[in-house]
Amino acid sequence: MDLQWKPEYNTGCERIDHEHMVFMDLIREFVDEAEGGRDSRALRTISQEIYKYADFHFFSEERMMARIGYAGLAEHHAIHQALMAxxxxxxxxxxxxxxxxxxxxxxxxxxxxTHTVTEDTKLATSMSGRS
Incomplete structure (x- = not known):
């Protein structure tokens, strides 16, 4: 599975893009472990780290949305909750x-x-309209 940063992942918000890059690195690490047939303990550890980081990132992103009065916050929050579940x-x-x-x-x-290109692009568009 190839997961490399692409221009379409950029939201235009430096902080969100940085968090997305960290998130991508964690996912890439999990993929490498999974494809390498690593032991279940290593896989569980990185998957737990991904879960905790995603929770942090979603909170951070939603706080930004609230700060700019993003109209799609409630819907975006629901999507985040479903992904976390x-x-x-x-x-x-x-x-x-x-x-x-x-x-x-x-x-x-x-x-x-999918989430970065579809949902987070909506946020980026909203943020750039407020600049």
Whole structure:
């Protein structure tokens, strides 16, 4: 699974872009571990770190949205909550069956690419309209 930074991931907000880059690095680390057939303990540790970082990042992003009066905040928050619930389920499953690591890796890559390009682009457009 290839996960490299692309121009379409840029939101135009330096802080969000930096957080997205850190998030991508964590996902890439998980993918490398999963593809390398690492032990289940290493996979669970990085997946827990991803969960904690995502929680932080979503809080940070939503705080920015609230500060600028972003009209889509409630919807974006609901999407964040759904993603976190799905990640929590994957983490619970991974704890019981490390063979699911590739499935979790695919979810994380898809999540990052889709959410960043679709939902976070809406935020970037709103933020640039306020500059």
């Amino acid at each position: 799905e990640l929590r389920e994957y983490n619970d499953s991974l704890a019981m069956d490390s063979s699911l690591a590739i499935k979790v890796a695919e979810f994380l890559v898809c999540w990052f690419k």
